[in-house]
Amino acid sequence: MPELLAPAGDFEKLEFAFLYGADAVYFGGQDFSLRANAKNFSWEDIKKATDYAHGLGKKVYVTVNIVFHDKDLDGLEEYLKYLDSINVDGIIASDIVVIKKVLELELHFSVCLSTQASLLNTRALKFWRSLGVTRVVLAREAAREEVKKIKDTGIEVETFIHGAMCTSFSGKCVLSNYITLRDSNRGGCAQICRWDFYVKDKPNLTIMPKDLNMIPFIKDEIALGIDSFKIEGRMRSIYYVATVISCYRKMIDAALNDTLTPELEKYYLNILNRCANRESVPQFYDKLPGVDEQYFNGRIEVSNQDFLGLVLEYDAKNKMVILESRNYFKIGDEVEFFGPNMETFTYRINTIYNDLDEEITVSRHPKNIVKLPVERKIEKNSMMRLKVFDKSEFIV
Amino acid sequence: MKKLVTVTSETIIDDLRNVPDIVLVYPLKSFCVGYPLEFAADKVDGLVLVNRILDDNDLDELDCILKNNDFKGIVFDDLGIIDLVKDKDMQKILLLDHLATNTESINYYLEYVDSVVVSNDLTKDEIVNIVSNANKPLVVNVFGLKTLMYSRRLLLTNYQEYYKLNKENVMSANIEDKGFKIVENAYGTKFYASKYYNALELLSLQNVLYFWYDPVLLDDAKIMDVVKYGTMPDNLSDSLFLHRATVYKVGDLDA
Numbered sequence A: 001m002p003e004l005l006a007p008a009g010d011f012e013k014l015e016f017a018f019l020y021g022a023d024a025v026y027f028g029g030q031d032f033s034l035r036a037n038a039k040n041f042s043w044e045d046i047k048k049a050t051d052y053a054h055g056l057g058k059k060v061y062v063t064v065n066i067v068f069h070d071k072d073l074d075g076l077e078e079y080l081k082y083l084d085s086i087n088v089d090g091i092i093a094s095d096i097v098v099i100k101k102v103l104e105l106e107l108h109f110s111v112c113l114s115t116q117a118s119l120l121n122t123r124a125l126k127f128w129r130s131l132g133v134t135r136v137v138l139a140r141e142a143a144r145e146e147v148k149k150i151k152d153t154g155i156e157v158e159t160f161i162h163g164a165m166c167t168s169f170s171g172k173c174v175l176s177n178y179i180t181l182r183d184s185n186r187g188g189c190a191q192i193c194r195w196d197f198y199v200k201d202k203p204n205l206t207i208m209p210k211d212l213n214m215i216p217f218i219k220d221e222i223a224l225g226i227d228s229f230k231i232e233g234r235m236r237s238i239y240y241v242a243t244v245i246s247c248y249r250k251m252i253d254a255a256l257n258d259t260l261t262p263e264l265e266k267y268y269l270n271i272l273n274r275c276a277n278r279e280s281v282p283q284f285y286d287k288l289p290g291v292d293e294q295y296f297n298g299r300i301e302v303s304n305q306d307f308l309g310l311v312l313e314y315d316a317k318n319k320m321v322i323l324e325s326r327n328y329f330k331i332g333d334e335v336e337f338f339g340p341n342m343e344t345f346t347y348r349i350n351t352i353y354n355d356l357d358e359e360i361t362v363s364r365h366p367k368n369i370v371k372l373p374v375e376r377k378i379e380k381n382s383m384m385r386l387k388v389f390d391k392s393e394f395i396v
Numbered sequence B: 001m002k003k004l005v006t007v008t009s010e011t012i013i014d015d016l017r018n019v020p021d022i023v024l025v026y027p028l029k030s031f032c033v034g035y036p037l038e039f040a041a042d043k044v045d046g047l048v049l050v051n052r053i054l055d056d057n058d059l060d061e062l063d064c065i066l067k068n069n070d071f072k073g074i075v076f077d078d079l080g081i082i083d084l085v086k087d088k089d090m091q092k093i094l095l096l097d098h099l100a101t102n103t104e105s106i107n108y109y110l111e112y113v114d115s116v117v118v119s120n121d122l123t124k125d126e127i128v129n130i131v132s133n134a135n136k137p138l139v140v141n142v143f144g145l146k147t148l149m150y151s152r153r154l155l156l157t158n159y160q161e162y163y164k165l166n167k168e169n170v171m172s173a174n175i176e177d178k179g180f181k182i183v184e185n186a187y188g189t190k191f192y193a194s195k196y197y198n199a200l201e202l203l204s205l206q207n208v209l210y211f212w213y214d215p216v217l218l219d220d221a222k223i224m225d226v227v228k229y230g231t232m233p234d235n236l237s238d239s240l241f242l243h244r245a246t247v248y249k250v251g252d253l254d255a
Helices: A011-019 A043-055 A076-085 A096-104 A122-129 A144-151 A175-180 A215-224 A238-256 A262-276 B010-017 B056-068 B080-085 B103-109 B124-133 B155-162 B200-204 B220-229 B250-254
Strands: A003-007 A024-028 A059-063 A090-093 A110-113 A135-137 A156-163 A211-213 A228-231 A307-315 A320-325 A334-339 A342-348 A369-373 A383-386 B003-006 B022-027 B047-050 B073-076 B091-095 B115-118 B138-151 B170-175 B178-185 B188-198 B208-214
Touching: A003 A011, A003 A238, A011 A024, A011 A043, A011 A238, A024 A043, A043 A059, A043 A076, A076 A096, A090 A096, A096 A110, A096 B103, A122 A144, A122 B056, A122 B080, A144 A156, A144 A215, A156 A215, A156 A238, A175 B138, A211 A262, A215 A238, A215 A262, A228 A238, A238 A262, A238 A334, A238 A383, A307 A334, A307 A369, B003 B220, B010 B022, B010 B220, B047 B091, B056 B080, B073 B080, B080 B091, B103 B115, B103 B124, B115 B124, B115 B208, B124 B138, B124 B200, B138 B200, B155 B178, B208 B220
Parallel strands: A003 A024, A003 A228, A024 A059, A059 A090, A090 A110, A110 A135, A135 A156, A156 A228, B003 B022, B003 B208, B022 B047, B047 B073, B073 B091, B091 B115, B115 B138, B138 B208
Antiparallel strands: A156 A211, A307 A320, A307 A383, A320 A369, A334 A342, A334 A383, B138 B188, B170 B178, B178 B188
C-alpha cells in the first residue's frame, strides 16, 4: 500500500495533514532547505514533529535539499547528527555532499534522492544507490516507461501526484537568480516561469505549466508498486492541505478497494482544481506535454474564498458547531462540512449566532467565532466550505 | 593554459584548430539541448558534449556510439554516463551546470571523473576557493552564453502553436532590461542570458584543466577575437554572478 506523503510548511499544517489522512509528511528545517520562505521548523520543532508523528505511527522526512555553496556547509554535519539523534525517518537531498556525509557519519535514517537530481535512468540510480540512497524521487519529467524501469530495480520510488510544476527540470533553473538575485537552488525561487516574457512584435511569451494531477493514473502507479505518493506545496494553507490530502486519501483507498470510478475521479478533480485556483493535468507520465498542459496569456487567477470556517468544537448538548470563520458567509448559503472521519455533507445556513449568542445574518470577518446549529456531531478541525459541486452530479 | 572551445559553427573549425592550446568540444547530435548546430559522431575529432538528461533508451544508444567511435573525451551532465564510460580510456568531464557549487561535492565527484565544470552561478571568490581546493584540475567557464534554464518542454513550439506563429527554434525575449536567448530542439528548450558571460579575468587561475569558451549564437569573427585575443565588446558581455552574489534567503537581500 503506497504511503501518502504530505507537505508541512509548519506544525499546524503537519497536524492537519495527518488528521486528514497522510501517512507521512516532509518539511524543512530553518536552514539547508528549499522553500526558504515557508515558516519551516526549528530544531525543537523537528523533534516535536517527529515525536508527534511517531506517536501516531506515522513518519517524517526532512528536506536537506539546497544546493550548497561552500559557506553554506557550516553546521551541516551537526545538523545531520541531530536529525539522527531524534530519529527522523529520513531526509530528502540532492547534493552529493549531504548524501556522502550521511554515509561517512554512519547515520541511521533513510536517504531519499530529491527530484532536484533529475533522475531518469537506472544507471544514474546505480550511482546514487552506491552512496546509500534507498529511495528516489524521479525527475517530474519521467514517463511511465522510466518510472517502471526504475521501480523494477527494487528501489523505493516516491512520485509527485499533485501540485505545482516547475517549467524546468528541477534544479536546472536559475531564472530567479538572474532576475532577482534570489537563488532558486537555495530556497529563494521567485517563480520567474510564471512571469510574462516580452517578445518584440509578437505576443508575450509565457512558459507556465498547469499543475500536476495524477488522478487518472493512481491505479496504474499502485500496480507499478510505487511506494510513496507525494503532494507538492509546503507554502500552501491548511485548507489546501486538508482538501488535497482528503481527496487523495479517499481516491487511493478506493483504488485499493477497486471502487475508484471515472465519475468519482472527476468529482475529486473538480474539488482539487477549485481549491488550487488552477487547472491540473497529468504532465509527462503519458506524453510530452504540449499546449494543453501550459497556460498562456489571458488566464485570470481569482482568489479562492471557498474556505468558510474551521470547526473548533461541537457543543453536543446544544447541537451547535462552534466555528472560527475564514471567509464571508450568510444566512441562506449552501455549504458543505468535510472532515477526517466523516462523509462530506451539505448544510444550508438558516441561523448564525455570534460569540455573544446573538443572532446575526452574516459572518463578515475572518477569525470571528460563530455558532451554527447542526444536528449531527462534527469533529474538531473539520472544515466548512462553500458548496460548489454536488457529488451526486458525478455519481450515477 | 588550455582552452576548451565548443564548436558552434562549421566554418570556424579550421581557424580554431590553428590556435595553440585549443581543444574542441562538439555538441553530439541528438544528445544536446541548446545548440543550434550539432555534430554526428563521425565528425567529432575532439571531445564530445552530451548535455541532455537521458533515459535508459538514450543511454543504450549513446553506449553504441561510444563503442563505435574513438572520442578523446566526453563532457556530460547525466550521472548515468559515469557507468558507461568508467572503463573507457577517454577524458571524463562532469558538467552539472548549477549543481557544482561547493568544493566538497566537487571533490566527491572527482572520485569518478577526471574533472568537473565549476558552476558559473558563483562569485569570483567562490570559484577561486573551489579551484584552489579541488583534488584535480577543474574546468572553468570563462566565456559564453550562460544557461539559465533547461526544460524538457517544447516551449517555443507550444507558444508558436498557440498563437499560430511561424516556427522558429531560436528566439529572443526579455523581462524589463534582462534579455534572454532561447533555443529549442526536439529534446527541450534552453534559456540563456542574452549577454555573453565574461569571466576572462579568471584566465590566470591555477589548477585548471581547461578554460571553457561556449560561444553559442556568436559569429565567427567575434569568436576568434575572444578566443585568440580575449576581446569582446562590453555591450555584448556581462560578468553576471561573478561580481553579483545571489542570496540564500530573501531576508538576506536586506542584509
